[in-house]
Amino acid sequence: MARTDWKAEAKALKKKLKALKAALAEAATDAVEKVNETVAVAVKATKPAKSVSPLAPKGGFPALPVIRGAEFAAVEAGVRYKDRRDVMLVRLAPGTSVAGVFTRSSTRAGCVRDAQNKLAMKVPAGAGAAIVVNSGNSNAFTGKVGDEAVAAVTGGVAAALGLPASRVFSSSTGVIGEPLPAERITAKIPDLVAALSEEAIRDAAAAIMTTDTFPKGASATIQGEGGPIHIAGIAKGSGMIAPDMATMLVYIFTDAKISPVMLQRILSRNVDDTFNSITVDSDTSTSDTLLLCATGTSPAVPVQGAVSRAFEKALAGVMLDLAQQVVRDGEGATKFVGIRVTGAATPEDATKVAKAIADSPLVKTAVAGEDPNWGRIVMAVGKSGALAERDKLRISLGDLVLAEKGWRSPKYDEESAAAYMKGDELVISVDLGLGKAAKTVWTCDLTHRYIDINADYRS
Amino acid sequence: MARTDWKAEAKALKKKLKALKAALAEAATDAVEKVNETVAVAVKATKPAKSVSPLAPKGGFPALPVIRGAEFAAVEAGVRYKDRRDVMLVRLAPGTSVAGVFTRSSTRAGCVRDAQNKLAMKVPAGAGAAIVVNSGNSNAFTGKVGDEAVAAVTGGVAAALGLPASRVFSSSTGVIGEPLPAERITAKIPDLVAALSEEAIRDAAAAIMTTDTFPKGASATIQGEGGPIHIAGIAKGSGMIAPDMATMLVYIFTDAKISPVMLQRILSRNVDDTFNSITVDSDTSTSDTLLLCATGTSPAVPVQGAVSRAFEKALAGVMLDLAQQVVRDGEGATKFVGIRVTGAATPEDATKVAKAIADSPLVKTAVAGEDPNWGRIVMAVGKSGALAERDKLRISLGDLVLAEKGWRSPKYDEESAAAYMKGDELVISVDLGLGKAAKTVWTCDLTHRYIDINADYRS
Numbered sequence: 001m002a003r004t005d006w007k008a009e010a011k012a013l014k015k016k017l018k019a020l021k022a023a024l025a026e027a028a029t030d031a032v033e034k035v036n037e038t039v040a041v042a043v044k045a046t047k048p049a050k051s052v053s054p055l056a057p058k059g060g061f062p063a064l065p066v067i068r069g070a071e072f073a074a075v076e077a078g079v080r081y082k083d084r085r086d087v088m089l090v091r092l093a094p095g096t097s098v099a100g101v102f103t104r105s106s107t108r109a110g111c112v113r114d115a116q117n118k119l120a121m122k123v124p125a126g127a128g129a130a131i132v133v134n135s136g137n138s139n140a141f142t143g144k145v146g147d148e149a150v151a152a153v154t155g156g157v158a159a160a161l162g163l164p165a166s167r168v169f170s171s172s173t174g175v176i177g178e179p180l181p182a183e184r185i186t187a188k189i190p191d192l193v194a195a196l197s198e199e200a201i202r203d204a205a206a207a208i209m210t211t212d213t214f215p216k217g218a219s220a221t222i223q224g225e226g227g228p229i230h231i232a233g234i235a236k237g238s239g240m241i242a243p244d245m246a247t248m249l250v251y252i253f254t255d256a257k258i259s260p261v262m263l264q265r266i267l268s269r270n271v272d273d274t275f276n277s278i279t280v281d282s283d284t285s286t287s288d289t290l291l292l293c294a295t296g297t298s299p300a301v302p303v304q305g306a307v308s309r310a311f312e313k314a315l316a317g318v319m320l321d322l323a324q325q326v327v328r329d330g331e332g333a334t335k336f337v338g339i340r341v342t343g344a345a346t347p348e349d350a351t352k353v354a355k356a357i358a359d360s361p362l363v364k365t366a367v368a369g370e371d372p373n374w375g376r377i378v379m380a381v382g383k384s385g386a387l388a389e390r391d392k393l394r395i396s397l398g399d400l401v402l403a404e405k406g407w408r409s410p411k412y413d414e415e416s417a418a419a420y421m422k423g424d425e426l427v428i429s430v431d432l433g434l435g436k437a438a439k440t441v442w443t444c445d446l447t448h449r450y451i452d453i454n455a456d457y458r459s
Numbered sequence: 460m461a462r463t464d465w466k467a468e469a470k471a472l473k474k475k476l477k478a479l480k481a482a483l484a485e486a487a488t489d490a491v492e493k494v495n496e497t498v499a500v501a502v503k504a505t506k507p508a509k510s511v512s513p514l515a516p517k518g519g520f521p522a523l524p525v526i527r528g529a530e531f532a533a534v535e536a537g538v539r540y541k542d543r544r545d546v547m548l549v550r551l552a553p554g555t556s557v558a559g560v561f562t563r564s565s566t567r568a569g570c571v572r573d574a575q576n577k578l579a580m581k582v583p584a585g586a587g588a589a590i591v592v593n594s595g596n597s598n599a600f601t602g603k604v605g606d607e608a609v610a611a612v613t614g615g616v617a618a619a620l621g622l623p624a625s626r627v628f629s630s631s632t633g634v635i636g637e638p639l640p641a642e643r644i645t646a647k648i649p650d651l652v653a654a655l656s657e658e659a660i661r662d663a664a665a666a667i668m669t670t671d672t673f674p675k676g677a678s679a680t681i682q683g684e685g686g687p688i689h690i691a692g693i694a695k696g697s698g699m700i701a702p703d704m705a706t707m708l709v710y711i712f713t714d715a716k717i718s719p720v721m722l723q724r725i726l727s728r729n730v731d732d733t734f735n736s737i738t739v740d741s742d743t744s745t746s747d748t749l750l751l752c753a754t755g756t757s758p759a760v761p762v763q764g765a766v767s768r769a770f771e772k773a774l775a776g777v778m779l780d781l782a783q784q785v786v787r788d789g790e791g792a793t794k795f796v797g798i799r800v801t802g803a804a805t806p807e808d809a810t811k812v813a814k815a816i817a818d819s820p821l822v823k824t825a826v827a828g829e830d831p832n833w834g835r836i837v838m839a840v841g842k843s844g845a846l847a848e849r850d851k852l853r854i855s856l857g858d859l860v861l862a863e864k865g866w867r868s869p870k871y872d873e874e875s876a877a878a879y880m881k882g883d884e885l886v887i888s889v890d891l892g893l894g895k896a897a898k899t900v901w902t903c904d905l906t907h908r909y910i911d912i913n914a915d916y917r918s
Binding site: 105286 | 463465466468469472473475476479480483490562564565566567597599600601602603604605634635636637638698699740741742743744745818819820821824825827828830833834835837838839840841842843845846847848849850852862864865866867905906907909910913914915
């Protein structure tokens with residue numbers, strides 16, 4: 001056995017000790033960094049990033065039929081958003097009939113009043129028409145400067161397309177009360193005109209999004225006399241959704257041959273049961289606009305008789321589909337909820353009860369929490385102002401009767417009700433047992449994400 | 460210099476190294492534990508436990524004057540909550556006048572209908588009266604079983620106190636639609652009667668709390684002819700607050716000598732500007748009840764003339780104080796917000812605008828986010844249905860004018876507005892510039908905590 005060189009070993013040990021101490025200091029620094037990272041991740045996890053609504057239609061944006069005579073384009077104008085298209089243009093062929101419904105807000109935006117005035121002028125359709133829309137800024141409550149911005153944008157489009165200004169409609173959606181940088185839009189008009197294409201409706205649907213998480217489209221095709229008639233529509237909307245006679249922004253196109261008067265009549269008849277029957281947050285926008293444009297390019301003869309009824313039914317279907325997509329993209333929504341009221345004494349009472357339930361923050365937070373808290377439905381019926389009698393009321397979740405004859409149903413089973421609430425599509429039914437009036441509305445739940453989006457919308 | 464004993468030093472170093480390695484292993488284990496703890500704390504921080512509202516009155520529950528002839532008691536009956544008092548009893552001396560206002564909900568609870576019926580009977584006050592209240596279960600929408608529970612509780616109290624049943628009023632607050640275990644309350648009546656004391660009003664205020672984070676009391680004293688007249692009131696309420704002709708639960712006591720008819724008249728006159736001017740979440744309770752009891756035990760002569768006016772003013776002050784405390788304890792509230800509308804064409808319009816702003820989830824989330832997003836105030840004015848003209852509207856935050864003459868004010872300064880929003884007491888003023896009608900309402904912000912409380916209220 002060799003004699004140990006204690007001096008050498010001691011020196012080696014000293015060196016080892018020094019290295020270990022250094023490694024320890026480094027490890028301590030690393031550990032602090034790891035802790036900070038972990039905490040940052042944990043905090044971030046409570047504020048999920050913007051992602052597509054879990055209620056979005058599964059197949060993505062649908063394949064929409066081409067409407068001959070309706071051309072679309074979208075560009076990046078940098079109105080507010082960066083790195084995305086935010087302005088869209090639609091050119092409509094000569095002879096297009098245009099009909100519209102708008103928000104009844106007393107503080108509605110200048111572009112809404114402008115479009116209403118232009119529609120009221122009943123300018124002959126011969127010249128054609130155009131629609132120009134920007135997202136990121138609603139140009140609402142911006143006074144005379146805002147009115148001038150509307151004139152600059154619609155005037156610019158009219159000049160570029162050779163249209164009378166009275167046939168160019170505009171919409172703006174986004175922040176309220178900020179001046180609209182109209183020059184950023186007018187500077188892009190040549191690019192928009194150059195890009196016009198009958199195939200580009202999806203680009204237009206994407207350009208009008210604000211807090212939306214997916215672009216919204218729907219279509220229908222019916223057989224006219226002499227050929228098919230197509231309907232294709234797009235919409236945007238996610239928050240400030242409690243439409244009053246219209247909705248956020250909706251544009252529907254058809255190649256039907258139909259007069260403006262008939263088109264308006266059919267449109268107005270179908271707004272109450274579609275866009276006026278949805279609510280996200282009970283707040284009514286200053287910009288709600290729905291324009292329906294019929295290019296008349298279908299080979300079918302003008303719409304009349306049985307075809308008119310089929311057309312109206314198909315149009316109502318497209319409107320309802322788009323309206324429900326707006327709810328499915330409600331800010332922070334995780335549940336799509338139909339509220340079906342029957343047995344009301346009057347149609348007004350049916351609507352009052354349905355809206356009271358759909359707008360109740362207590363009902364909506366219970367839905368978010370998957371809690372079958374039907375007591376809050378009773379509360380909402382009670383506050384609605386509609387005629388209701390405790391002992392005649394029946395409340396159901398899907399097929400499960402929760403309450404009837406003035407109390408919890410003997411068939412009530414908390415476990416089944418709780419299981420039902422886990423679904424992402426729910427139907428709440430209330431039968432008032434008093435008359436024959438009925439009303440269905442659609443809404444979504446109220447979640448933390450709604451507050452994340454809206455507590456800090458402008459920054 | 461001594462010769463180094465390298466062998467000893469090497470052994471000592473080996474020992475040191477071993478100890479250091481052990482310490483290192485322990486430190487690593489500690490570090491992992493620390494990380495886990497830190498993450499747990501970070502996660503918990505996003506879900507704060509129930510704690511007293513930051514808007515609670517600073518001094519805690521106020522010292523209320525004793526009202527001779529009104530005795531209070533509170534006990535633990537275990538109706539739903541554990542380890543806290545949940546039933547309170549008030550005994551009122553013979554000769555006490557009682558007045559009341561109640562929710563107008565069509566699904567109001569059995570105890571509310573019972574109290575309304577009893578007040579309508581105008582039973583002479585000679586016998587005295589009593590009020591019994593439980594928290595944890597509202598006994599609302601519980602059918603005939605619920606009506607029987609009301610009869611059992613009020614009948615039990617009447618028998619124990621030697622009162623006619625028609626002079627015993629009851630309230631219940633808590634979950635809707637669950638059967639009220641009346642026997643748990645009736646079993647405690649002897650304990651309640653034994654504990655009655657003129658000093659125990661704070662216990663009563665605490666026993667009626669549900670999601671409240673602090674008990675609410677307010678008082679006033681005026682000089683009557685021949686002696687002082689005292690008023691002392693308590694209230695509960697935190698969510699489902701958008702009272703319609705009354706509020707959650709409020710009990711106000713006075714030793715004034717005053718007839719039931721005069722008492723009711725004064726009470727009814729002052730409800731609209733106090734309890735009907737607050738909202739937490741736009742949802743109206745099924746149980747709102749306000750009872751005002753005058754024992755007549757003051758040495759002062761019966762209330763009349765100038766004293767009557769002073770009494771009404773003092774009572775209105777107590778009512779407003781209690782109403783504002785309910786808002787200060789609004790579920791999840793971090794900001795107390797006054798909404799002052801002036802210049803409306805009619806009183807109805809002033810109220811419509813004030814309530815539209817106070818109930819708007821978009822305005823309330825902006826307040827929570829300390830964002831001076833006045834565009835949402837414009838939106839709420841627009842949706843209210845009241846007459847409004849863009850170019851006459853003026854919107855202010857405190858003394859800062861944000862918008863006027865149809866647009867952002869030239870004096871507008873985002874930094875000052877943002878700084879103002881950091882306060883916990885805000886005033887939003889809207890002048891419609893059309894007439895002379897005005898209305899002020901009070902509300903709070905809409906925060907994550909509201910959703911935490913209400914997504915999972917029943918479990």
